[in-house]
Amino acid sequence: MPGNEKKTSDHRLIEAVIEQWERCGYEGISARQLSTLASAPSSSIYHHFGSVEQLLALAQEHVIGLTSQWCNERIEHLADIPRDPRAFPAFFAACIDDWARGERCLAFAWREGQLLRARNPSGRALQQQWERLWLDFWHAATACFGLERGAGVAYRLFENESFLHMLNWRRSVDRAGLDEFARGAGAWLMGDAVPQSPWRDFARAAALDALPTEPNHDSITAQIVAAAAALIAEVGPGGLTHRAVAASTGLTLGTVSHKIRTKAELVQVGYGGLYINAVSRLRAQTSVLPSGRETVVGIANFLAENSGSRGIDALHLAVARDPALHQFGLQLRYLRGSTSRSLLQMLLPDRPSQGHLEPALLSGFLSSLSRHYGDWTSEEARAPIRAELEDLMALL
Structure with missing residues (x-):
């Protein structure tokens, strides 16, 4: 890392994290790896921080x-902007793009921190x-536009869409689709009809076209898919290997490798299993819900x-x-x-019947809720989730 010789070892270790x-995420962090990157002995970690967990x-x-x-x-930047x-929407889109692309190291650190809370006692705090x-930022920002009533909703939409904007497909389409999402968010906050989204519709059609035909798995492949999904949920994609699936299922490594030949294919079927499980649960729950x-x-x-699929x-x-x-990235x-x-x-x-943008807005809002309350007990989470949903309904 440039300039390491002018920085103290504790600062270099933080930068290395x-x-x-x-x-490479949490899975690439070890005392040995950090000490190498920081040009500091491993003992410096324990001298300055006490443990790797405290360093994180x-x-x-x-x-x-x-x-x-x-x-x-x-x-x-908003100090003298007209209250309009x-x-x-343009400010909202600019914030997401500036954050996800211009501050990519901070963006990854935030998301790794969200996963860290499941591993580190201090993570929830x-x-x-x-x-x-x-929340403080979006309260201040929305107030500058006369939209402070929707600050919580703006934050939820930012939290999820800034995550998705880290996934790159085609830069021009991604940026245009972000502008459309921002206009939809603005419509929600202003109580207007959600506009059409031709760029996002184009990307959605491309994603559908690129989906592989859903396979009719035999019993052994179905075992592999279920194990891959479970491993992603438990230890993340980095822990998903043919050997780990074999150990989990009791199948031989040769059998797993014959059925699913590459790591990319293994990740794909694992994600597919996670997605189908989540959607099936949600559809079963919502199929019996009354209106209103x-x-x-x-x-x-x-x-x-x-709440909270760490695997996803x-x-x-x-x-x-x-x-x-x-x-x-296109499908995700x-x-x-x-x-x-x-x-x-x-x-x-x-x-009135919506296009594709308003359901995507609601999906983003619900995904952010699920992520935030992922490590709360159901008793802890039920009331605040309901309160946030009612705040959204009050806007709509």
């Missing part, structure tokens, strides 16, 4: 401080710091009991950083909202 979060926590606090500076700079709600930072307010209660109960989030990060998995980013369409119809039965 941040670098590894972007490069302090690295998260450092990133939170840098992100706070980023947020403050953007609020300063119509200006909000750190995530509360992140949540407060972003009782639907809010049902969705809140479902999210409280089923880890897969998003793997696709964002690994060019070999690039082909999955644009095939969203199919189940949310039926939820919208139940929540707002008198609302």
Whole structure:
């Protein structure tokens, strides 16, 4: 790392953690690897921080401080802007693009921190710091446009869409589709009809065309798919190997390798298994929901009991950083909202039929809720999830 000789070893170690979060994630972090990157002996970690876990926590606090500076700079840019709600969508899109592409190392660190809370006792407290930072930012930002009533919804949409914007397909289409998403977010906050989204519709059609034909798995392949999905959920894509699947299923390595030949194919079937499991649970729950307010209660109960797939989030990060998995970014980013369409119809039965953008907005909102409350008990999560859903309904 340039300039390491002018920095103290503890600072170099923190920078090494941040670098590894972007490069390869938590799985690439070890005392040996960090000491090599920081040009410091491994003993420095224990001298300065006590443990690798404490080093990770302090690295998260450092990133939170840098992100706070980023947020403050953007609020300063709004100091003398006219209080016009119509200006909000462009600002919203610019923030997502600036963050996901211009501050990529910070963006990866935030997402790795969301996964860290499942491994580190201090992780939940750190995530509360992140949540407060972003909520304060969006309260301040929306107030500049006269839209402060929708600050919480704006944050939820930012939280999820900034994650998806880390996945690259075609830069011009991704950026144009982001602008359309931002206009949809603005419509929600202003109480307007959600506009059409031709760029996102194009990308969605391309994603559908690129989907492989759904296979009719034999019993052995079905075992492999289920094991791959479970491994992604438990240990992340980095822990998904043919050998791990063989150990999990009791099959021989040769059998697994014969059925699923490459790592990319193994990731694909694992993601497919995760996605089908999640959608099946949601469809089973929503198929019996009544329309209107009782639907809010049902969705809140479902999210409280089923929040937070660490496997899906880890897969998003793997696709964002690994060019070999690039082909999955199109589906992960644009095939969203199919189940949310039926939820919208139940929540707002008198609302005219939507295009693809409004279901994607609801999908993003619900995904952010699920991610945030993923490590809460169902009893803890039920009331705040319901409150956020009711805030959204009040806008709509």
